[in-house]
Amino acid sequence: xxxxxxxxxxxxxxxxxxxxxxxxxxxxxxxxxxxxxxxxxxxxxxxxxxxxxxxxxxxxxxxxxxxxxxxxxxxxxxxxxxxxxxxxxxxxxxxxxxxxxxxxxxxxxxxxxxxxxxxxxxxxxxxxxxxxxxxxxxxxxxxxxxxxxxxxxxxxxxxxxxxxxxxxxxxxxxxxxxxxxxxxxxxxxxxxxxxxxxxxxxxxxxxxxxxxxxxxxxxxxxxxxxxxxxxxxxxxxxxxxxxxxxxxxxxxxxxxxxxxxxxxxxxxxxxxxxxxxxxxxxxxxxxxxxxxxxxxxxxxxxxxxxxxxxxxxxxxxxxxxxxxxxxxxxxxxxxxxxxxxxxxxxxxx
Amino acid sequence: xxxxxxxxxxxxxxxxxxxxxxxxxxxxxxxxxxxxxxxxxxxxxxxxxxxxxxxxxxxxxxxxxxxxxxxxxxxxxxxxxxxxxxxxxxxxxxxxxxxxxxxxxxxxxxxxxxxxxxxxxxxxxxxxxxxxxxxxxxxxxxxxxxxxxxxxxxxxxxxxxxxxxxxxxxxxxxxxxxxxxxxxxxxxxxxxxxxxxxxxxxxxxxxxxxxxxxxxxxxxxxxxxxxxxxxxxxxxxxxxxxxxxxxxxxxxxxxxxxxxxxxxxxxxxxxxxxxxxxxxxxxxxxxxxxxxxxxxxxxxxxxxxxxxxxxxxxxxxxxxxxxxxxxxxxxxxxxxxxxxxxxxxxxxxxxxxxxxxxxxxxxxxxxxxxxxxxxxxxxxxxxxxxxxxxxxxxxxxxxxxxxxxxxxxxxxxxxxxxxxxxxxxxxxxxxxxxxxxxxxxxxxxxxxxxxxxxxxxxxxxxxxxxxxxxxxxxxxxxxxxxxxxxxxxxxxxxxxxxxxxxxxxxxxxxxxxxxxxxxxxxxxxxxxxxxxxxxxxxxxxxxxx
Numbered sequence: 079x080x081x082x083x084x085x086x087x088x089x090x091x092x093x094x095x096x097x098x099x100x101x102x103x104x105x106x107x108x109x110x111x112x113x114x115x116x117x118x119x120x121x122x123x124x125x126x127x128x129x130x131x132x133x134x135x136x137x138x139x140x141x142x143x144x145x146x147x148x149x150x151x152x153x154x155x156x157x158x159x160x161x162x163x164x165x166x167x168x169x170x171x172x173x174x175x176x177x178x179x180x181x182x183x184x185x186x187x188x189x190x191x192x193x194x195x196x197x198x199x200x201x202x203x204x205x206x207x208x209x210x211x212x213x214x215x216x217x218x219x220x221x222x223x224x225x226x227x228x229x230x231x232x233x234x235x236x237x238x239x240x241x242x243x244x245x246x247x248x249x250x251x252x253x254x255x256x257x258x259x260x261x262x263x264x265x266x267x268x269x270x271x272x273x274x275x276x277x278x279x280x281x282x283x284x285x286x287x288x289x290x291x292x293x294x295x296x297x298x299x300x301x302x303x304x305x306x307x308x309x310x311x312x313x314x315x316x317x318x319x320x321x322x323x324x325x326x327x328x329x330x331x332x333x334x335x336x337x338x339x340x341x342x343x344x345x346x347x348x349x350x351x352x353x354x355x356x357x358x359x360x361x362x363x364x365x366x367x368x369x370x371x372x373x374x375x376x377x378x379x380x381x382x383x384x385x386x387x388x389x390x391x392x393x394x395x396x397x398x399x400x401x402x403x404x405x406x407x408x409x410x411x412x413x414x415x416x417x418x419x420x421x422x423x424x425x426x427x
Numbered sequence: 428x429x430x431x432x433x434x435x436x437x438x439x440x441x442x443x444x445x446x447x448x449x450x451x452x453x454x455x456x457x458x459x460x461x462x463x464x465x466x467x468x469x470x471x472x473x474x475x476x477x478x479x480x481x482x483x484x485x486x487x488x489x490x491x492x493x494x495x496x497x498x499x500x501x502x503x504x505x506x507x508x509x510x511x512x513x514x515x516x517x518x519x520x521x522x523x524x525x526x527x528x529x530x531x532x533x534x535x536x537x538x539x540x541x542x543x544x545x546x547x548x549x550x551x552x553x554x555x556x557x558x559x560x561x562x563x564x565x566x567x568x569x570x571x572x573x574x575x576x577x578x579x580x581x582x583x584x585x586x587x588x589x590x591x592x593x594x595x596x597x598x599x600x601x602x603x604x605x606x607x608x609x610x611x612x613x614x615x616x617x618x619x620x621x622x623x624x625x626x627x628x629x630x631x632x633x634x635x636x637x638x639x640x641x642x643x644x645x646x647x648x649x650x651x652x653x654x655x656x657x658x659x660x661x662x663x664x665x666x667x668x669x670x671x672x673x674x675x676x677x678x679x680x681x682x683x684x685x686x687x688x689x690x691x692x693x694x695x696x697x698x699x700x701x702x703x704x705x706x707x708x709x710x711x712x713x714x715x716x717x718x719x720x721x722x723x724x725x726x727x728x729x730x731x732x733x734x735x736x737x738x739x740x741x742x743x744x745x746x747x748x749x750x751x752x753x754x755x756x757x758x759x760x761x762x763x764x765x766x767x768x769x770x771x772x773x774x775x776x777x778x779x780x781x782x783x784x785x786x787x788x789x790x791x792x793x794x795x796x797x798x799x800x801x802x803x804x805x806x807x808x809x810x811x812x813x814x815x816x817x818x819x820x821x822x823x824x825x826x827x828x829x830x831x832x833x834x835x836x837x838x839x840x841x842x843x844x845x846x847x848x849x850x851x852x853x854x855x856x857x858x859x860x861x862x863x864x865x866x867x868x869x870x871x872x873x874x875x876x877x878x879x880x881x882x883x884x885x886x887x888x889x890x891x892x893x894x895x896x897x898x899x900x901x902x903x904x905x906x907x908x909x910x911x912x913x914x915x916x917x918x919x920x921x922x923x924x925x926x927x928x929x930x931x932x933x934x935x936x937x938x939x940x941x942x943x944x945x946x947x948x949x950x951x952x953x954x955x956x957x958x959x960x961x962x963x964x965x966x967x968x969x970x971x972x
Contacts, residue, residue, distance in 0.1 A: 215876050239472035239495075264877050268861060270465065286873070298751035301738045301807075303731040306617035307444065307466045308740025308807070313732055313751040320732055320752055330806050331444050331740065337465030338861060339874065346871035347732055347752075351714050354756025357725040364715075364725065369757065369767070376682075376724050377771035379707045383679045390661060393669040393678050396630035397685030397761075398619035401736025401748055403784035404761040405621070405628035406636055407776065408684055411765050414656045415774035419641055419663025420678075423622075423630045424686050 082148035089144075097150055098126055098139035108152050109161065109190050111278050112227035113140040116333065117236065120228050124164050125190065129154045136160055162194050168225050169199035171206055171250075172279075179223070181280030184292040187225060208253065213261030216269055216285055216342050221253050224281040230254060230273035237335060242267045269338040275325050276334075286322035286344060287314070295321060299328075302340045303399065307331060309340050320344050380416065389417035396423040430584075430593025431613065432638075434601070435823075436830025439623065441612030442576060442822045443742045443809070448474045449610040452568055452575035455492055456485040456507065456596070457582020457954075462861040464580070464616050464741075468492065471578075481572075483565045485510065485557075486582065487856060488884070488926060489919040498565045501921065504856045505843035505955040506555040508588060511595040512840065513551020514566045515543045515602055523570035525604030532828070533601050535835035542837025554840060570603045574610040581618055582858070585953040588841050589945040595838045606833065607825040617741040618859075624739035627795070627810070628788070632663025637792035653791055656774070666692065667944050667951070673701035680707040684761055685728065687716035693951035694907050694942035695935055711764060714870060717932060728761050729754035736762070736781045737803070739810070743820070745798050746807030843955035844943035847923065851905060851957035853889065854924045857936050880968070881927065881934035882915040885960070888922040890914070893962050900963040903927070905956055908938030911963050925960060929953075933968055 080093050084101050091100045096119070101108050111123035119141045127136035131149040136157060139150075151157065168187060176182050191197065211219035228245070231254055235241045242262070243254050256266055274282045297312035310329035314321045323341050325334040356372035357364040367375075383391050394416075396408040405423070412421040431439070447453070447470040461468030468491070474480035475495045484496040485507070493499040502510050518524050519540065529536050548559045569575050577600055583592045597613055605611040617623050629636040639646035641660060651658050664672060666688070672678035674697070681702070692698050702708060702721040710719035711726040719725055733754040739745045754760070759767075762784065766776040778784050782800040789795050797812040797819075808819035824833075847854050860878065883903065895901055897916050902909060903925065912927065912934035920926050927936040941956040 215873050236477055237473070238469055239476055268461075268465070269877060298732075298749050299747070300732065300749045300751065301620070301740075301746040303620050303738070303748075305464050306619060306622060306741035307464050308620070308738060308742070308744055308746055309466055310746065313749075315751050318752050328805070331742070331744065332466045335466050335469060338877070339465075342873045343871050345873050347730055348755075349714070349870040349872075351870055352755055352758070353713070353715055353725060353727040354754075354758050356727060356757065357722075359723045367724075369759070372724050372726060373764075373768050373771055376709050376726075376768060379723070380680060380772060383707065387679050389659065390664075391677070391679040392682070393664055393672070393680075394682040395666065395669075395684065395686045395688065396625055396628075398622040398625045399685045399731075400621065400625070400761050401731075401734070401781065402621065402624040402628050402739060402745070402788065403736045403781040404684070404765065405625045405630040406784060406788050407762050407765045407769075409629045409631075409635070410654065410776070411769050411774075412682075413635075413650075413658050414654050415769045415772040415776075417656075417659055419632050419659055419661060420669065421630055421663060422632050422666045422669065423625045424666060424688065424691055 080144045080146050082144050082146065082150065084150045085152055091144055093144075095144050096140055097128060097130075097137070097142050097144055097148075100144050101139065101150075101152060106152055108139045109193065110140055111186055111190075111225060112229060114229055114232075114276060117229060117232045117276075120232070123225065123227050125161060127157060127160050128152045129157050158194060161190070162196055165191050165194060165196040166199045166201060169196065170201040170203060172225070173222055174198070179280045180283045180288055181223075182291070185280060186278035204250065206253070211261045214263065214269075216338075217262055217271060217274055218283040218285055219262065220281050220283070221255070222281075223279050224254055225279055226252055226254065227278060228254075229276040229278070230282060233272045233276050238268065238270050238272050240268050240270075243273065269342065270336060271338070271341040272335060275336075284322055284341070286342065290314075290316055290321050297324070299326065302336075304339045304343070309336060311336055311340055313344075320347055384416065390420060392416050392418060393420035393422075396421055398423050430590040431597060431615070433590075434594050434597035434834050434836070435828045439823065440614045440616070440742050441606065441824055442610065442614055444470065446610040446822070447471060447576070448478060450474055450480055450574050450576045451610070452481050452483065452572040454483045454485075454565075454569050454575060454577045456577065456579050458578050458580035458616055459486065459488070459490045459492070459582070459858055460578070460580070460616060461491040463618065463859045465861060467616060471495075481568060483569060487921060487924060498561060498568065500555075500557040500561055500565060502555040502557050504854055504924070505588075505846075506840065507583060507592045508595050508838055509546060509551050509554035509840040510557055510562070511592075511599055512543050512546035512838070513548050513555070513562055514569070515539070515599055516546050516551070517548055517563055517566040518570045518602060519543065521567070523567065524602045528604030529602060529835070532604075532606070533833040533835050538837045539598055539602070539835040540837075542839055546840075569599075574608070575603070575605050576611045577605070577613045578616060579614070580616045582954060584615070584945075584950055588843075589950045591838045591841070594836055597833070598835050598838065601833045601835055607822070609822060612822060612824070615741070620740070621738040623741060623743060624737070624745070627739055627792070632665055635791070636788060637794050639792075650791065653787075667942070670698055670701040673705050676704065679705065680709075681705055682709045682711070683718060683722075684711045687712075687718045689717035690929060690932060690935055690937060692942075693937055693940035693953055695938040696908050697942055711761060713758075726764055727756070727758040728764065729758050733758070734760035734762070734781070737785065737807075740807075743809045744807040745795070745803055745810065747800070747803055845906075845941050845956050847957045851959050852923070853958050853960055855903070855905065855927065855936070855939055855956050855958045856924060857927050857929055857940060857953050860928050860930070881912045881931040881936075883912045883934075884915050884917050884920045884926040886918055886920050886922040886924065887916050889925070889960065890916040893960060895962050900968055901960050902963045903939060903958050903960050905939040905941070905958045907941070910934050910936065910938050911965075911968055913968065925958065
């Protein structure tokens with residue numbers, strides 16, 4: 079274990095811990111754009127610089143391990159000045175359209191500019207003008223808002239292990255793009271949206287959230303209804319309507335990972351083909367009915383058949399899509415109310 | 428599941444998803460995890476690329492996992508047992524078996540060897556099409572690595588020999604002692620979100636919840652007392668028997684909740700005839716599915732985001748599902764509909780909430796005995812979880828098997844029921860793809876636009892023979908039906924093999940599949956049947972919607 083001091087507070091952490099992690103342990107938030115606890119340390123954005131007594135230069139907190147007796151200042155005058163300059167340099171090549179940006183309210187760049195009072199850049203010069211990729215229904219890529227933190231590249235390579243995107247070119251012209259600058263498509267991309275999940279700015283957007291501000295939604299934790307992996311995620315609800323899905327680091331199975339189905343399925347709920355009224359077939363056509371009529375019809379027809387042919391003339395398919403409670407009730411219903419063991423579901427494997 | 432239940436005494440994934448990344452070897456057979464279980468697929472790829480694990484992939488198709496593999500064994504569909512027997516033969520004759528483990532933990536070794544001795548690698552290779560050298564390499568790598576897990580999906584079970592296939596894999600894991608330890612074991616990746624739960628809850632003809640047999644007088648008495656009714660001991664019908672009974676007139680009525688057997692069961696035309704022959708059919712679903720079209724009454728159900736409850740995932744973890752929004756219009760949660768209907772049939776079922784149903788499940792189901800909504804509020808628990816202070820179970824069969832000793836069995840290879848011949852020379856195998864999930868995601872425009880129609884995969888050799896190319900339309904015909912589909916020409920499949928999914932009603936692959944069933948589990952043979960293909964010249968398929 080290592081003892082050190084951060085902003086005058088004593089901290090005791092295991093050797094190998096970084097300054098950033100040590101600070102987090104005692105509730106000190108060191109700003110960062112390219113750091114992510116699940117990814118390899120990149121140390122590229124420099125936002126997390128801190129002053130270490132005795133060191134000549136400011137140190138990046140995300141990549142500097144603690145040393146015994148270290149004295150660290152995370153918001154000293156020198157540190158704040160450096161962070162301001164970093165933000166001003168980023169803004170020099172970033173569209174100033176926060177008012178209409180989808181990411182407003184959930185943008186790290188915006189948050190830090192607010193925190194350090196940076197409202198514009200004193201630097202003027204060439205600006206990027208790259209075409210926005212709007213070629214699919216799910217993800218919008220606006221490279222002009224990219225700050226080159228590299229998190230999307232890492233998550234695509236190391237967590238999703240697909241490698242659809244990477245850095246190309248050098249210096250001012252560095253950008254994150256697809257092979258041959260193709261728009262995202264299913265040949266090169268799995269549309270897991272994990273890049274969107276880690277993007278700190280508005281460069282990568284889940285289109286389903288367009289028109290919704292982050293503070294307008296409430297989140298409901300649930301379990302994905304698709305395959306048997308059992309990912310957890312949050313349904314984002316606005317005015318009694320599911321807007322979209324966001325991942326949560328608290329998910330025991332999947333962490334913040336989701337696949338295309340889990341992340342983007344929400345319009346399934348609002349398919350115009352959903353049936354919302356009971357139907358009874360009369361003369362070969364379905365006609366709308368009340369629950370009273372429909373359930374009475376089922377109960378009476380079942381009873382006629384039980385009386386005439388016995389309970390075993392009725393059979394039920396339960397469902398591997400329904401909840402445990404519903405499957406339990408279906409077998410209970412068949413075994414008690416109907417009186418047969420004729421209950422099964424399609425997953426016999 | 429019947430296979431693992433026979434071999435070990437309990438049928439479920441033996442290890443946990445969190446352990447996958449830490450396997451040193453992953454033996455992945457009949458599982459296209461990156462598409463069917465994407466997050467597990469990612470962990471497998473991550474094991475290989477980030478942690479340096481080695482993947483042994485057994486699959487007739489060059490899946491994404493095959494691309495990441497150290498050894499890809501491209502077997503002929505339906506020859507799994509011959510291949511696995513060959514691997515066990517090598518492991519035993521080369522002295523790589525774990526005899527101490529076999530001696531202490533297993534029985535039936537002599538029965539196993541009596542069969543396996545007749546599968547020298549040369550013979551196994553001839554049947555499966557996998558080269559002998561590859562078999563040696565795979566056998567050595569798997570047997571000699573401590574943390575080596577087997578992973579399988581429906582590529583193993585959806586055969587007439589599905590149960591036998593699973594028992595073969597159990598043999599392989601037991602002779603090498605890869606059981607009851609972390610990051611190893613035998614791991615079926617369950618297909619649907621709550622297959623595990625539906626089985627656990629007793630939505631099966633022979634068992635109550637927790638696999639308590641209907642035929643067991645103690646269980647029967649327990650449930651009769653809890654439910655206040657005399658219960659039937661007559662053997663219930665499995666799905667194929669139900670459909671057969673419907674077709675023959677023995678089954679008069681069916682109640683189908685949340686399933687679409689017309690699209691998902693093999694031999695769709697047979698299923699249609701069976702449903703049409705019913706006197707009365709009730710369908711309860713979100714949409715008017717292909718099966719619901721035959722219903723006399725349709726009951727509109729709430730979807731998962733509109734109700735409370737739990738799902739049990741493939742690693743036996745019971746997790747919460749929460750109501751986020753109200754159901755649309757008059758739709759109601761399945762559990763509410765069931766309670767209402769039951770009352771009208773003269774059996775009152777009253778629950779204020781699904782939490783109350785879970786209380787009843789907990790009281791009647793030993794493996795769920797410690798599971799309450801309160802305990803799983805934040806993180807789900809893995810059964811067996813017998814008591815309120817039990818922490819749940821991460822991996823099974825440590826020290827002992829539920830049946831005592833693990834059962835090694837001699838399993839003979841049997842060819843698939845229907846193999847290609849002169850008239851139907853192509854082998855059809857089916858599966859899922861990433862963007863879609865069974866027959867439901869097609870109702871999501873976002874997902875549908877990414878992948879709007881079926882593209883059956885055929886090898887360039889076969890494409891050239893009938894003069895077609897990418898996105899052309901072909902007619903695929905089996906002895907049971909005929910469908911039109913667009914194609915993708917790719918060497919991911921071998922010559923003589925066509926791969927289709929069952930996601931699209933315009934190209935319903937299950938009109939072609941064979942309703943031959945595993946004799947024990949009654950699982951359909953979705954993975955092998957014989958078809959012929961020709962260039963489609965009639966009315967083209969509608970353009971993508």
